[in-house]
Amino acid sequence: MSFWSELESRLSVRSSDAPREVSLLAEKVCGISSDQFLLKRLIRSLPEPTEEQKNALCNLVSRRCDGEPLQYLLGVADFYGRTFAVAPGVLIPRFDTEILVDAALSFLKDGDAVLDLCAGTGCIGLTLGAEKNLSVTEVEKFEDAFSLLKKNAKKICPSARLIRGDVLCDEVDGVYDLIVSNPPYIPTEDLQTLSLEVQNEPVTALDGGEDGLLFYRCIVQRFASRLKPGGRMLFECGIGQASAIEEIFISAGFCDVVKVRDYGGVLRVVGAKK
Numbered sequence: 001m002s003f004w005s006e007l008e009s010r011l012s013v014r015s016s017d018a019p020r021e022v023s024l025l026a027e028k029v030c031g032i033s034s035d036q037f038l039l040k041r042l043i044r045s046l047p048e049p050t051e052e053q054k055n056a057l058c059n060l061v062s063r064r065c066d067g068e069p070l071q072y073l074l075g076v077a078d079f080y081g082r083t084f085a086v087a088p089g090v091l092i093p094r095f096d097t098e099i100l101v102d103a104a105l106s107f108l109k110d111g112d113a114v115l116d117l118c119a120g121t122g123c124i125g126l127t128l129g130a131e132k133n134l135s136v137t138e139v140e141k142f143e144d145a146f147s148l149l150k151k152n153a154k155k156i157c158p159s160a161r162l163i164r165g166d167v168l169c170d171e172v173d174g175v176y177d178l179i180v181s182n183p184p185y186i187p188t189e190d191l192q193t194l195s196l197e198v199q200n201e202p203v204t205a206l207d208g209g210e211d212g213l214l215f216y217r218c219i220v221q222r223f224a225s226r227l228k229p230g231g232r233m234l235f236e237c238g239i240g241q242a243s244a245i246e247e248i249f250i251s252a253g254f255c256d257v258v259k260v261r262d263y264g265g266v267l268r269v270v271g272a273k274k
Helices: 003-011 018-030 034-042 051-065 070-074 097-107 123-131 143-156 188-193 214-226 242-251
Strands: 076-079 082-085 113-117 135-140 161-164 176-181 227-236 255-261 267-273
Touching: 003 018, 003 051, 018 034, 018 051, 018 070, 051 070, 070 076, 076 123, 082 123, 082 143, 097 123, 097 176, 097 227, 097 255, 097 267, 113 123, 113 214, 123 135, 123 143, 123 176, 135 143, 143 161, 176 214, 214 227, 214 242, 242 255, 242 267
Parallel strands: 113 135, 113 176, 135 161, 176 227
Antiparallel strands: 076 082, 227 267, 255 267
16 A cells, blocks of 8 residues: 555545545645645656655644644635635634625625624634725634734735734724624533534634523624614524524614525524614
């Protein structure tokens, strides 16, 4: 068995697409693009890696087999056609969150002000700012995530204003046309049931309190006054949470509730107008 086949065999225990993952890891370690790797392997012209490269690849594959997300190993994640820096300590951008970006863009016009709370990598707010001419403010509490937020903002939306703060207790100035957030929304007791890969992500980006709704209640209560007249809030949410979030909005005096399903049919985005 060749070195590359051995890596694939090891990875197949963790991944359903081991050949592609090996090609991405080879790109990181050996400097050959993943597409070229797959092509050269197909035509049997792939060069043998050096011993140093073999050791590095074996280390990465071992970490992957132990459940570390591929994006952490690569240091990047793709989102809405752009590449964001990621690392342990920040939630990995996900395809489902692109639904939230689509919904936000449908309400925004050039010149609008956007506030992105629990920003993490900044994938939501920075993408919005890259897609339209907006005034973007990003708020993130944790140091590891804030460091990546700064790195991503410099590349994707340099004009964004970055604030290190806790949405549960810190104040944010300004008024906004849209407040958007993908907050922690997993009920605390459900954290232990998550996949091994997700359990390797920071619990602070996942734990939404006893019922998963802590951040929704707090953000609606604390930040409604930061919306301009007719401004909106938009949230990503988990399976089965949309109706409860709608009730939070209605109780706070919001109207014109919108709900958007993801590609799997799950109600993934909930928003309302103040």
